[in-house]
Amino acid sequence: MLRSYLKIAWRNLSKNKSFTIINIGGLALGMAVTLMIALWIEDELTFNDGFEHSDRIAQVLANRTFNGQTDTNWTMARPLEFVLRDQYSDNFDHIVMCKNWVPQYLEYNGKKISKTGNFMQRGAPEMLSLTMVGGEKDGLRDMNSIMLDESTAHALFGSENPIGKTIEINGEFGVRVSGVYSDLPYNSSFHGMRFLMPLERFIASREWARNVISDWGNHSFSLFVQIADNTTFSNVSSKIKNVEKDQHTEAQFNPELFLFPMKDWHLRSQFKGGKQAGGRITYVWLFGIIGVFVLLLACINFMNLSTARSEKRSKEVGIRKSIGSHRSQLIKQFLGESFLVVMFAFASALLLVHLSLDSFNDLAQKEISFPWHEPLFWVASSMFILLTALLAGSYPAMYLSSFKPVEVLKGTFRAGKNATTPRKVLVVFQFSVSMAFIIGTVIVAQQINHAKNRPSGYDKKGLVQLPVMSKEFAGKQDLFRDELLASGGITEMSTSSSPTTGVWSTWGGFVWEGQPDNFQVDMAWTWVSPEYVESLNLDIVHGRDFSRTMATDSMTILINRTAMDYMGLPDPVGKHIWFPTDNGPQFKMKIIGVVEDVIAQSPYEPVKQSIYAYDRANNASFYNLRLNPAHSTAENLASIEMVFKQHFPQLPFEYQFVDEEYGKKFASEERIGMLSGVFTGLAILISCLGLFGLASYVAEQRTKEIGIRKVLGASVFNVWKMLSNGFLKLIVLSSLIAIPISYYIMDGWLQEFTYRIILKWWIFALAMLGAIVITILTISFQAIKAARSNPIKSLRTE
Amino acid sequence: MLLQLNNIFKWVNSGGQRIFLLKDINLEVQEGEFISVMGPSGSGKSTLLNVIGMLDGFEEGEYTFLDEPVHSLKEKHRANLYKEYIGFVFQQYHLLDDLTVQENLEMPLLYKKIKGTERKAMVADMLDRFNIVGKKDLFPAQLSGGQQQLVGIARALISSPKLILADEPTGNLNSSQGEEIMALFKQLNDEGVTIIQVTHSEKNAAYGSRIINLLDGRMI
Ligand SMILES: Nc1ncnc2c1ncn2[C@@H]1O[C@H](COP(=O)(O)OP(=O)(O)OP(=O)(O)O)[C@@H](O)[C@H]1O
Numbered sequence A: 001m002l003r004s005y006l007k008i009a010w011r012n013l014s015k016n017k018s019f020t021i022i023n024i025g026g027l028a029l030g031m032a033v034t035l036m037i038a039l040w041i042e043d044e045l046t047f048n049d050g051f052e053h054s055d056r057i058a059q060v061l062a063n064r065t066f067n068g069q070t071d072t073n074w075t076m077a078r079p080l081e082f083v084l085r086d087q088y089s090d091n092f093d094h095i096v097m098c099k100n101w102v103p104q105y106l107e108y109n110g111k112k113i114s115k116t117g118n119f120m121q122r123g124a125p126e127m128l129s130l131t132m133v134g135g136e137k138d139g140l141r142d143m144n145s146i147m148l149d150e151s152t153a154h155a156l157f158g159s160e161n162p163i164g165k166t167i168e169i170n171g172e173f174g175v176r177v178s179g180v181y182s183d184l185p186y187n188s189s190f191h192g193m194r195f196l197m198p199l200e201r202f203i204a205s206r207e208w209a210r211n212v213i214s215d216w217g218n219h220s221f222s223l224f225v226q227i228a229d230n231t232t233f234s235n236v237s238s239k240i241k242n243v244e245k246d247q248h249t250e251a252q253f254n255p256e257l258f259l260f261p262m263k264d265w266h267l268r269s270q271f272k273g274g275k276q277a278g279g280r281i282t283y284v285w286l287f288g289i290i291g292v293f294v295l296l297l298a299c300i301n302f303m304n305l306s307t308a309r310s311e312k313r314s315k316e317v318g319i320r321k322s323i324g325s326h327r328s329q330l331i332k333q334f335l336g337e338s339f340l341v342v343m344f345a346f347a348s349a350l351l352l353v354h355l356s357l358d359s360f361n362d363l364a365q366k367e368i369s370f371p372w373h374e375p376l377f378w379v380a381s382s383m384f385i386l387l388t389a390l391l392a393g394s395y396p397a398m399y400l401s402s403f404k405p406v407e408v409l410k411g412t413f414r415a416g417k418n419a420t421t422p423r424k425v426l427v428v429f430q431f432s433v434s435m436a437f438i439i440g441t442v443i444v445a446q447q448i449n450h451a452k453n454r455p456s457g458y459d460k461k462g463l464v465q466l467p468v469m470s471k472e473f474a475g476k477q478d479l480f481r482d483e484l485l486a487s488g489g490i491t492e493m494s495t496s497s498s499p500t501t502g503v504w505s506t507w508g509g510f511v512w513e514g515q516p517d518n519f520q521v522d523m524a525w526t527w528v529s530p531e532y533v534e535s536l537n538l539d540i541v542h543g544r545d546f547s548r549t550m551a552t553d554s555m556t557i558l559i560n561r562t563a564m565d566y567m568g569l570p571d572p573v574g575k576h577i578w579f580p581t582d583n584g585p586q587f588k589m590k591i592i593g594v595v596e597d598v599i600a601q602s603p604y605e606p607v608k609q610s611i612y613a614y615d616r617a618n619n620a621s622f623y624n625l626r627l628n629p630a631h632s633t634a635e636n637l638a639s640i641e642m643v644f645k646q647h648f649p650q651l652p653f654e655y656q657f658v659d660e661e662y663g664k665k666f667a668s669e670e671r672i673g674m675l676s677g678v679f680t681g682l683a684i685l686i687s688c689l690g691l692f693g694l695a696s697y698v699a700e701q702r703t704k705e706i707g708i709r710k711v712l713g714a715s716v717f718n719v720w721k722m723l724s725n726g727f728l729k730l731i732v733l734s735s736l737i738a739i740p741i742s743y744y745i746m747d748g749w750l751q752e753f754t755y756r757i758i759l760k761w762w763i764f765a766l767a768m769l770g771a772i773v774i775t776i777l778t779i780s781f782q783a784i785k786a787a788r789s790n791p792i793k794s795l796r797t798e
Numbered sequence B: 001m002l003l004q005l006n007n008i009f010k011w012v013n014s015g016g017q018r019i020f021l022l023k024d025i026n027l028e029v030q031e032g033e034f035i036s037v038m039g040p041s042g043s044g045k046s047t048l049l050n051v052i053g054m055l056d057g058f059e060e061g062e063y064t065f066l067d068e069p070v071h072s073l074k075e076k077h078r079a080n081l082y083k084e085y086i087g088f089v090f091q092q093y094h095l096l097d098d099l100t101v102q103e104n105l106e107m108p109l110l111y112k113k114i115k116g117t118e119r120k121a122m123v124a125d126m127l128d129r130f131n132i133v134g135k136k137d138l139f140p141a142q143l144s145g146g147q148q149q150l151v152g153i154a155r156a157l158i159s160s161p162k163l164i165l166a167d168e169p170t171g172n173l174n175s176s177q178g179e180e181i182m183a184l185f186k187q188l189n190d191e192g193v194t195i196i197q198v199t200h201s202e203k204n205a206a207y208g209s210r211i212i213n214l215l216d217g218r219m220i
């Protein structure tokens, strides 16, 4: 029986080639999209699963409340570790204090490379279940040791055995390689951790770090823990909740500690008002929903084409019933056919995914590989095929098998007619979804553009920054600047303690004249050289710029426009800020000017109140170079590199274009926008494919009618209008459904951004117009073909 | 007795009106009979045949087939009864276009869940008997009308039904083809198969042992 069914199905499919291609093609596209999204989601959900103890690792976070606003921070005071170790050690398998993502220069045998890694305490390799390639796992025991990941070891040592060799760090001290571990996978929070050194090593080489060893007010470290087997995150969280508050009694910001489990780091890392508030998981849901909808669209094509063609199948149903078939047997037969189609579609989908996986990975910034070898994948795929076959095939099977033999065999039966309404409903559904996708994509693109076009406050073009965290740079900035200016490669250079595109430190605790009572200060603080404003092309709003020639300027600051409001100083120039101590005010600094707001953090959020302080103590982390517009970028860079090599012959010449760095702020949204754009395109393609098939079917069904009308004098345009009208009505109806739904959803999405677009009616009108144009193009091909056919011919074939 | 119809009424409602398709049909058919149903177009011949063949229901009356009360049977049970004992032959042949002659013959056996080897033997038998062995791999569209009807009859016969229902089996055939079919029916009837045929031709009706005349859904 099965063979007979398959035979019939096969013959049916090969006889109606265009129908089959549309059906299999549409389903294959839909399944490919769904597969791709499934792989993407799997990748997102298994983030950090590579760590053996991922279900017991957590980071300690603190909710700290400033002026009624609760922020969730990961920065911890150094002594917290000691308290946890002394009083709470039962709860933990590992307590690891950490200074993470520190770029360092590693030098071996004259070869010098810059790598980013972590300074962590001894338990780290165990906690992170590092896979050792060589050396010992307990590699942080000795303070002067370093563990390297495999690719860094290779970059530094080539084929030489690195274990036991000594590496020079920043030209300051030597460390012995104690172990080499496998590179951490890209889908883990510690991806890119090129080396591990003991935290003690970090502290020993920095005076400030030695000074804060018992300072609860300095939050400069992060703290990771692995909880014990016999407890839970929430248990431990409630135990340690008040540790910081109890120890740091003078803190006014009511710190509350809690554990942030590793499984949430990637997908649920947003906090609002001290509460976990989703994060990337939103996009996982979003894409999951898109995947389901795209599959639905493809299944709808199958349903619609099957029922539209039912007239052809109705006779077969009648005959089969008249020679003894039960309805259930017919249902099985039709389900078998859809199963066959879905199998073919799935095979094509696999091929599609296989071929496009590389581009998809590029687009999504992933390294997903096809899980050919995983039995689970094939089990899931079988379920997927079965589910899709049922989804796509049930309705046609029920519908087709319901025909009464007496009716269909009489030959007067118009089978397709009965399913017209469900078919219309399905088409409306398809187009509502497609249109909602269009609207969503347009709005995402608009929002990204909106933020991109937001004035950044400074001139990003032609601005280059050099990271200068190595000791070698210390004190050389003036000489370096002079020679760069002389080389003609730049027109100005400044230094700063944070990059232009980020805020690396915030500060509180200082006061100013006219400060409101009980005001808990939290401001971005950047140390800059006097040419900062000049090199960035910042506008001075009030007052004046720093001046090298005025000796008193070393105790001056600039504030940004937002800070005027924040500090409550409508006329800030000339006012002072200082740090109060028992011995009176310290570091009294004068505000000499106000500069334009600079978007250093999120382009979707308001600019933070900021202070730029005259750097007199060598706090430079970056040199900011304004390239000379008279020369080409390449020439400028060549001149700069030459000067650089003279001064720092040991160091690799590393630089970043500030506008590129700035562009990275949009990367995440842009990626999401791009992905959803691609999916939207595919969804529309699938819907159009179905519409195309449907239109060709309707045209075919009405061949005779068209013939008669043409004989009676109808023009091609008349016929086209007749055939298109029905579909256009459906599209308009779809808009009425899609517009309010997408408005609601997108409005909700936009609420996440403080700086956002206002939804305008024309976006929706445009989407509707677009859908109408696409529809017309799709169906016109068939309509015009039918309208232009020779009426005599079509009448004769009836 | 093979089957019995008692006071069968069949109607449809159309525009608030009740249109009778069959009115008070009483009919008894013995095994081995060869009955011809005649009457003008629209008189309800096909309707009657479909009711007897259980392809169509009726609104009132009783229908007993081999002592089973058809009117009160469940759909599934009725289909089994039908599948076991009844074969249909149509004016338009109604072969499955996508299947070859051989596969068309095989189909009813598949629905009866007959094993492969036995099935093959029965199909071969039937091809042989109807002299269409040479045509077994052709599709219906590649056969003449008469040949198609032969296949149609062979398909109806293959599951050895007790009753063959034929609705104008020769309606689409020329007269010599028609005679051939009628001779075949006669031969089958002689072998013991009960036949009820609808026909417009007196000559074909004469092959039968009894004639039923219908007018406006009523037996006269
Ligand atoms: N579903 C229906 N609804 C309304 N009228 C019907 C329906 N089915 C059949 N009829 C009517 O019932 C009458 C009997 O139809 P039937 O097909 O049995 O006639 P017939 O005797 O076989 O005619 P012919 O010799 O032309 O085949 C016809 O008038 C037909 O129009």
Ligand SMILES: [Mg+2]
Binding pocket: B045, B046, B047, B167
């Ligand atoms: Mg008839």
